[in-house]
Amino acid sequence: MADIRRGMPGILAALALCSGLGTAAFAAPQTRVIELVPHRAVYDLKLAQSRGNRPVESVRGRILYDFSGSRCDGYALQFRQVSQIGLGEGKTLMTDLRATTWEEGAAKTFRFNSQNFINQNLADSVDGNAERKTSAVAVNLTKPGAKKFDLEAAVVFPTDHMRRIIEAALAGKTILELPVYDGSETGEKIYDTLTVIGQPVAPEKKPDDAAGRNDALSRLTRWPVSISYFDKSKKTGEQTPVYAIRFEIYENGISRGLSLDYNDFVIAGEMTSIDITDAKPCR
Numbered sequence: 001m002a003d004i005r006r007g008m009p010g011i012l013a014a015l016a017l018c019s020g021l022g023t024a025a026f027a028a029p030q031t032r033v034i035e036l037v038p039h040r041a042v043y044d045l046k047l048a049q050s051r052g053n054r055p056v057e058s059v060r061g062r063i064l065y066d067f068s069g070s071r072c073d074g075y076a077l078q079f080r081q082v083s084q085i086g087l088g089e090g091k092t093l094m095t096d097l098r099a100t101t102w103e104e105g106a107a108k109t110f111r112f113n114s115q116n117f118i119n120q121n122l123a124d125s126v127d128g129n130a131e132r133k134t135s136a137v138a139v140n141l142t143k144p145g146a147k148k149f150d151l152e153a154a155v156v157f158p159t160d161h162m163r164r165i166i167e168a169a170l171a172g173k174t175i176l177e178l179p180v181y182d183g184s185e186t187g188e189k190i191y192d193t194l195t196v197i198g199q200p201v202a203p204e205k206k207p208d209d210a211a212g213r214n215d216a217l218s219r220l221t222r223w224p225v226s227i228s229y230f231d232k233s234k235k236t237g238e239q240t241p242v243y244a245i246r247f248e249i250y251e252n253g254i255s256r257g258l259s260l261d262y263n264d265f266v267i268a269g270e271m272t273s274i275d276i277t278d279a280k281p282c283r
Contacts, residue, residue: 036075036159036253038068039276041210043258043269045083052264058086059267063258071105072282075159083267094119101183107160108132112183126187130157141187155181155190162253169197169223169249179232190232191242198224201248210271211256217274222248222256 045061061083069075078100085093099114111129115122128141136150156164161180168176176195201222206212225248228241246259254276258269 035071035279036067036163037216037276038070038279039254039274040067041065041254041271041275042273044272045081045267045269047265048259048268049266050264054264055088056085056265057088058084059265060084061267063269068277069102069105070279070282073280074102074104074109077101096120101158103157103159107157110157110181110183112187114184124186126183126185128183128187130181130183137181139181139187144186147188149188151181151190152179155179158182161193162249165195165197165225166249166251166253168195169200169225170251173197180229192230192232194228194230196226198226207248207256209256210274211250211254214274214276216252216276217250217254220250220252222250224257225249 041064043063043065045059045063047056047059050056061081064078064080066078067075068077079098081095081097083095085095087093094117096117097114098117099112101113102111103109109129109131113127115125117123125143126141127143128139130137130139130151132153133150134153136153137155139147139149139151141147156178158180161178164178165176168174174197176193176197178193178195180191180193181189201224203219203221206218211217224246226244226246228244230239231242240263241261243263244261246257246261247255248257249255254274256271258267258271260267260269
């Protein structure tokens with residue numbers, strides 16, 4: 001069965017607003033500046049499809065996503081995903097992923113900390129930071145073990161990744177390819193990503209979830225987005241994505257309509273709650 005922990009980069013990216021998390025403001029056709037808004041969202045999870053050799057029978061869970069900060073002060077994220085997975089024959093697996101991150105507004109510094117519990121036992125823990133230098137990205141891990149190494153300069157952090165996706169959507173582009181680093185798994189993983197951006201959805205086409213009932217979101221355009229994640233260390237020949245995530249992204253970075261594809265099974269995430277607050281102005 002696929003490792004559900006692999007979904008963290010995708011989820012953070014999708015939710016991060018851009019997750020998720022580089023320069024948080026940008027000029028869209030020279031007439032306005034779009035800010036990523038602080039918000040707290042809840043997504044209820046359920047099994048959408050099972051297609052593996054050992055099919056998952058059910059999924060029940062929830063994502064809590066708490067995003068705060070500004071383009072001047074940087075962005076803080078508190079993320080938690082709890083899932084109960086039915087494996088058949090009365091067997092269940094409980095996963096509890098907890099992550100906190102902070103990313104500088106200019107995408108030069110990224111801090112990350114995560115713990116993954118399986119059946120209430122700590123399975124792994126990652127803690128570290130990454131700093132963008134002139135010719136590389138320097139990573140300093142303290143967990144799971146002390147280690148320092150450099151990544152290629154082209155690597156982007158989660159929020160910067162999402163910011164670039166929104167920029168591309170506003171510019172009418174449909175394809176975006178970037179290497180992404182977010183400190184997931186052992187803190188050493190880099191993903192090559194392929195993003196496909198669909199046609200914009202007009203504000204009057206309201207979804208039937210919490211986003212559709214929010215006045216602030218009802219005035220914004222959104223785009224359907226699909227991101228496939230490939231293991232950069234296994235780049236030989238034609239690759240199958242490690243996992244993929246689909247969602248709709250609003251102009252202000254809020255995401256809805258999640259679909260997390262782990263190859264063996266697909267989880268749907270419905271937004272059931274959204275609270276948006278105003279970003280603090282830059283000093």
